[in-house]
Amino acid sequence: MVAAQEAPAKLVGQPLKRREDPRLITGAGNFLDDVKLTGLCHAAVVRSPYAHARIVGIDAEAARRMPGVVAVFTGEDLAEVNPLPCAWQAGNVQNNVNTPRLLALGEVHQVGDPVAVVVAESAYLATDAAAAVEVSYEELPVVVDARKATEPGAPQLHDNAPNNVVMNWTCGKEAAEVDAALAAAPVRVNQRVVNQRLIPTAMEPRGSIGRYDEGTGEYTLWATSQAPHVHRLLTAAFVLGVPEQKIRVIAPNVGGGFGSKIFLYFDMPLVLWLSKQTGRPVKFFEDRSENYLHTTHGRDHITDIEVGAEPDGRITALKVKTWANLGAYLSTIAPGIPTTLYGRMVAGCYKIPNIHVDVTGVYTNTAMVDAYRGAGRPEAAFVIERVCDLVAAETGLDPAEVRRRNFIQPEDFPYDSGIGMLPYDSGNYELALDRAMENVGYAALRQEQAARRANGSRKLLGVGLSSYVEVCGVAPSKWIGLAGEGWGAGLWESANVRVHLTGKTVVTTGSLPHGQGHETTFAQLVADELGVPYDDIQIEHSDTQGTPFGFGSYGSRSLTVGGTAIYKSVAKVREKAKELAAHLLEAAPEDIVFENGKAFVRGTPDASKTIQDLALAAHVAYDLPPGMEPTLEATTFYDPPNCTFPFGTHVCVVEVDRDTGEIDLLRYVAVDDVGNVINPLIVDGQVHGGIAQGLAQALYEGAVYDDSGELITGTMNDYAIPRARMVPTYELDRTVTPSPVNPMGAKGAGEAGTIASTPAVANAVIDALAHLGVRHLDMPLTPEKLWRAMAPKTG
Amino acid sequence: MFPNQFDYHRPTTVAEAVGVLQQNPDAKVLAGGHSLLPAMKLRLAAPSALVDLSKVEGLTGISTNGSVVIGAMTTYAELRDSAALKAALPIVPETAYHVGDPQVQAVGTLGGSLAHADPSADFTAVALALDASVKAVGADGDRTIPAEELFVDLFTTSLAPDEVLTEIHIPAATGRTGMAYEKFRHPASGYAVVGVAAVVSVGVDGTVAQARIAVTGATSKATRATAAEQALVGKPLSADSIAAAAAVANQGLELNGDHYASAEYRAHLLGVYTRRALERAAASLG
Numbered sequence A: 001m002v003a004a005q006e007a008p009a010k011l012v013g014q015p016l017k018r019r020e021d022p023r024l025i026t027g028a029g030n031f032l033d034d035v036k037l038t039g040l041c042h043a044a045v046v047r048s049p050y051a052h053a054r055i056v057g058i059d060a061e062a063a064r065r066m067p068g069v070v071a072v073f074t075g076e077d078l079a080e081v082n083p084l085p086c087a088w089q090a091g092n093v094q095n096n097v098n099t100p101r102l103l104a105l106g107e108v109h110q111v112g113d114p115v116a117v118v119v120a121e122s123a124y125l126a127t128d129a130a131a132a133v134e135v136s137y138e139e140l141p142v143v144v145d146a147r148k149a150t151e152p153g154a155p156q157l158h159d160n161a162p163n164n165v166v167m168n169w170t171c172g173k174e175a176a177e178v179d180a181a182l183a184a185a186p187v188r189v190n191q192r193v194v195n196q197r198l199i200p201t202a203m204e205p206r207g208s209i210g211r212y213d214e215g216t217g218e219y220t221l222w223a224t225s226q227a228p229h230v231h232r233l234l235t236a237a238f239v240l241g242v243p244e245q246k247i248r249v250i251a252p253n254v255g256g257g258f259g260s261k262i263f264l265y266f267d268m269p270l271v272l273w274l275s276k277q278t279g280r281p282v283k284f285f286e287d288r289s290e291n292y293l294h295t296t297h298g299r300d301h302i303t304d305i306e307v308g309a310e311p312d313g314r315i316t317a318l319k320v321k322t323w324a325n326l327g328a329y330l331s332t333i334a335p336g337i338p339t340t341l342y343g344r345m346v347a348g349c350y351k352i353p354n355i356h357v358d359v360t361g362v363y364t365n366t367a368m369v370d371a372y373r374g375a376g377r378p379e380a381a382f383v384i385e386r387v388c389d390l391v392a393a394e395t396g397l398d399p400a401e402v403r404r405r406n407f408i409q410p411e412d413f414p415y416d417s418g419i420g421m422l423p424y425d426s427g428n429y430e431l432a433l434d435r436a437m438e439n440v441g442y443a444a445l446r447q448e449q450a451a452r453r454a455n456g457s458r459k460l461l462g463v464g465l466s467s468y469v470e471v472c473g474v475a476p477s478k479w480i481g482l483a484g485e486g487w488g489a490g491l492w493e494s495a496n497v498r499v500h501l502t503g504k505t506v507v508t509t510g511s512l513p514h515g516q517g518h519e520t521t522f523a524q525l526v527a528d529e530l531g532v533p534y535d536d537i538q539i540e541h542s543d544t545q546g547t548p549f550g551f552g553s554y555g556s557r558s559l560t561v562g563g564t565a566i567y568k569s570v571a572k573v574r575e576k577a578k579e580l581a582a583h584l585l586e587a588a589p590e591d592i593v594f595e596n597g598k599a600f601v602r603g604t605p606d607a608s609k610t611i612q613d614l615a616l617a618a619h620v621a622y623d624l625p626p627g628m629e630p631t632l633e634a635t636t637f638y639d640p641p642n643c644t645f646p647f648g649t650h651v652c653v654v655e656v657d658r659d660t661g662e663i664d665l666l667r668y669v670a671v672d673d674v675g676n677v678i679n680p681l682i683v684d685g686q687v688h689g690g691i692a693q694g695l696a697q698a699l700y701e702g703a704v705y706d707d708s709g710e711l712i713t714g715t716m717n718d719y720a721i722p723r724a725r726m727v728p729t730y731e732l733d734r735t736v737t738p739s740p741v742n743p744m745g746a747k748g749a750g751e752a753g754t755i756a757s758t759p760a761v762a763n764a765v766i767d768a769l770a771h772l773g774v775r776h777l778d779m780p781l782t783p784e785k786l787w788r789a790m791a792p793k794t795g
Numbered sequence B: 001m002f003p004n005q006f007d008y009h010r011p012t013t014v015a016e017a018v019g020v021l022q023q024n025p026d027a028k029v030l031a032g033g034h035s036l037l038p039a040m041k042l043r044l045a046a047p048s049a050l051v052d053l054s055k056v057e058g059l060t061g062i063s064t065n066g067s068v069v070i071g072a073m074t075t076y077a078e079l080r081d082s083a084a085l086k087a088a089l090p091i092v093p094e095t096a097y098h099v100g101d102p103q104v105q106a107v108g109t110l111g112g113s114l115a116h117a118d119p120s121a122d123f124t125a126v127a128l129a130l131d132a133s134v135k136a137v138g139a140d141g142d143r144t145i146p147a148e149e150l151f152v153d154l155f156t157t158s159l160a161p162d163e164v165l166t167e168i169h170i171p172a173a174t175g176r177t178g179m180a181y182e183k184f185r186h187p188a189s190g191y192a193v194v195g196v197a198a199v200v201s202v203g204v205d206g207t208v209a210q211a212r213i214a215v216t217g218a219t220s221k222a223t224r225a226t227a228a229e230q231a232l233v234g235k236p237l238s239a240d241s242i243a244a245a246a247a248v249a250n251q252g253l254e255l256n257g258d259h260y261a262s263a264e265y266r267a268h269l270l271g272v273y274t275r276r277a278l279e280r281a282a283a284s285l286g
């Protein structure tokens, strides 16, 4: 017997480097464009140059005759194939649904709409032939602005959507009641704010490969996917009408998604259809220009805010009217974003007794808009965090004080915000605010700001706060799936944990990574809970063949929902191992202790059975307790009782050049509370990336269409995603308020940074100009906008 | 992002390169490829052939004996890291550092930048401010083109289609000379929204003997700000003269506007950036 060893260090809480990174960052990963198949053909898409037009005719003869061209198809050839489904419609209201066809039929509604597809022996030949397809169009009038699209006389996109309205949706109290509260409020502020359109810009664009096997009648789809099981379901049952079991979907390594790879796109069913037609595997891989033009965009809200408050800063009434631009058609879950995930979150961290939210979803001749990192919650946080600063400006109170006076208090949890969101699980908002203010040295900054203003400094100092709460781990099925929220399906997750005969452990999960480090975080969790070495644990994912059904990775739900399924499977395995140990050690199961991968009779740890011993015994199976099945594995389908609600406060300090409006990011302090943390390095990474994306919305990014519907920020030369030198050093800190919703006490960390940072940065910049009478400016806050805002008012 | 079909040539001498260009009227010279290849991938350019200069002898290197001579194929990274240039012409390494990012600096070339004549490029303005000229080799031998005559319009130079730009010449500075390049970067492209290069020489009497100020980003081609130059000559280089020059920096220039920065804003930036460039040029006089 080996002498008693020291208990191994727990891995949960350790900043382990991501085990997947060496492969992903040295070119050894297997991304979609790395998949090589015998006989592979390449598809190139002929796209509309017009934002709105009738297709008069398509002449593909010249293209068909070009060398290397296998086939050319147009919308007419696919007339029998269903359009894509819209799986999440706004709850309890009528949705005027129009979804894209695989190839446009009759009319195009945005620049980039696919009208024909060329399949050729190489991507070069396909691109050349696509350019030779002649399409004649009759141009139709165009509208790109959501408010203008709803006005009388605006160009109409779809027959079933009068005034281009997708849906009108409300939440909270009746408008009249909130109007009365507003009328009674001594402090009133009205403000229109624009949450501009963003382009997700995942490092890897989107693509798909389809292969039809004539022998078996089976289809395989490789896709840059955040949700392979859902893509299989939708492709099979809603679009192609192929039995679900005949389609296998594989997501190879996926290079980022930020939401844009949740959705079912035209090319996924199309490559399968093309493969069946041509008898060859077919690949479509969009280039960056196509990605910018036609893969979904995010945000794009115009919002009118009316707020009422007491002179002491307490907000008494909030009325919000939002026009949400959803683009030319509905993407897979588009209507759910500005309703459930936006409207129901506008209260933020604050107790506001009277809220009315009114959202109009609108069709325009632009790219489809759907979930983008944060999905609705960044828009909500932007509204409420601007509200806090507007109330501060109106009352003369410090912005921190306004927040403090309205915060939901620790004893209020679980807290119902009164606008149809599930109860916030746990929180301590003031603690995070205090910590952030202390870390940044808030009082001293305010003194310096006052001093600079007094001495006429050319460098204006601005300090911006953002206290946020967001909803993560979106579920439970019986809330989100029913008519009120309109998701129309479950939102549970699944996991199978299997200890092999050799003791090596395989976890198959319906959750999957596209850059988040699942293979590391999940293995840390399993190593601790099961007591098997970290290196013995394999996390398998991203293939519908061999993993149990999962709804996918988005909404910061992989750990809280998918991770809990793993946790519970491990617990089941442990229970079985204990039962087996009791049998082998000739003891009662209730006397067995399981610790650090060893089972022993309480008080006699030296006579133990390791998990590896037990795995062997369970597999050879000649000495099992009566009735016990062989092997050591368990599966869990987990549907949580509630969502989780991470929160925190971010503070940004900026310097604005009085002469040019140029902005310097001096400091960025974040205090996040994501509950218990499995891997702090990964959480920090998520927060870093999130902040970069959010501050980019405040300062740099913005998709711009001209009046003809052309995307004038169609390349990275015009659309500004931040470079390393454009972001500050992040000063991170955490408070820890465990979530009561799941056994790990985790809340989710994938989107928090994005949600918090946009208002923190915008508030800082506007604060720098506050003494000049500036109350609000729309993003992105470009130097020219600031320069104009600072110019002496004339006339 | 797949270019049209093209032929590829990799000559080893300038004469050979010129020969290929003559036989292929739609051919293009390939230097670092950081402007040409993106344009081809977007199918904005479709040359019938590329003439790759990477294996042509004698097109790289920096010589600083008296006047400075830089080979056309010298990369930004080589300019950025050159100790000789840091001593002789610090504006050159400084500007190279501000071109794009390290990847672009590693591959992009000075000759490529000048031959491309992007209206927002950095070195076009610096070349004007330094009174540089380029050597062009064609079928009929070589000729020298002053920078002022090289830039014709946006993306248009006076190089003939079959000419290869081989060298950049910069005259030695006379007297005490200060120089600086100030750039307002576009947040997406990294190119100049406004860039101002200033090279100022002060005579023994302490007044400005010569001032060359050139702007990029704001106009359809890099252009000298002659009004600002004239405001300095004969004056001591002081806060007052700098302010006076900055105030007229945009005089006589036709300015561009786009959705990121209007012509009005660029006009304003020209003043501020001219002041900043001159202040640093003055400080560098020692």
Ligand SMILES: Cc1cc2nc3c(=O)[nH]c(=O)nc-3n(C[C@H](O)[C@H](O)[C@H](O)COP(=O)(O)OP(=O)(O)OC[C@H]3O[C@@H](n4cnc5c(N)ncnc54)[C@H](O)[C@@H]3O)c2cc1C
Residues within 6 Å of the ligand: B028, B029, B030, B031, B032, B033, B034, B035, B036, B037, B038, B053, B072, B073, B098, B099, B100, B101, B104, B107, B108, B109, B110, B111, B112, B113, B115, B116, B118, B120, B121, B122, B123, B159, B163, B164, B165, B166, B189, B190, B191, B192
């Ligand atoms: C991401 C990115 C960022 C950038 N940022 C900046 C920036 O901030 N500032 C800036 O100034 N530039 C920037 N650039 C452009 C970069 O500097 C280019 O490399 C440069 O403008 C062209 O040089 P090149 O060697 O790459 O030329 P190429 O792309 O090879 O050629 C450009 C053109 O010049 C012609 N040409 C090249 N060399 C010769 C020659 N010797 N004789 C005759 N004709 C020739 C070619 O035929 C072609 O028409 C950026 C480029 C990228 C990709």
